[in-house]
Amino acid sequence: MAKLDESLLADLPPFSRLERGQIRDILSQASSRRYDEGMAIFSEGHDAERFYLLLDGYLRVIRSTEGGEEIIVLHIAPGQLFGIARALQRDTYPATAIAAAESIALSWPMTLWDEFTKTYEGFATESYKTLGRRLGEIQTTLTEMATQAVEKRVACAVLRMMNQSGRRTEDGIEIGFPITRQNISDMTGTTLHTVSRLLSAWEKDGVVASRRKHIIVTNPHELVLLSGAQG
DNA sequence: TCATTAAGATGTA
């Protein structure tokens, strides 16, 4: 379990402009919790009682359709605030957050949100920047869904995860959390069969290497070409 | 071009 220390928050955008004492105050009101892979931090439609900061791990944010299908809206990386329904003028969570890998998050009662944004210089600004970035990402995905062929959508999704969570390895850049074919199909609006076929084909061409729940992009440039203007 | 169906292989708890 991570030790709660001021240095934990000092470098993160929502807190970077604050003084040590202020950070200590904020930390003293936070709870820290660990989540196993697959565990929900909160669920769509539930009362938004707390807001969170991801310290370690990765999250999937999913929404369910009327038909019961699950759409992966976006991923959350360490250092990001999430569950900040208050910033959206909501009192319920708009989506479900699932730990994609073992994760650690801090949380505060939502009642502190207004106090934080009022009291702490830069906190609100940075939070809205986060929201803006996410909205942009969702918009991009939406446009892709409507206009791009499946192979390009899947290539874009893999690239996005690589950019957000990639780690260097000898063979290439590995996506930093467990990810299944089903997960990718939930991100791109296709089937796991199609994703499986595409990844197999890319593996044969040396673009990616994958074992179960792990994907390494061995040729990022080629993947960019597959995602881009002309495939 | 892509979803669906089906059937089998392989990894994991």
Added chain:
DNA sequence: TACATCTTAATGA
């Protein structure tokens, strides 16, 4: 073993 994950082929919209 039971279950999840992944692969491949065939078929049809």
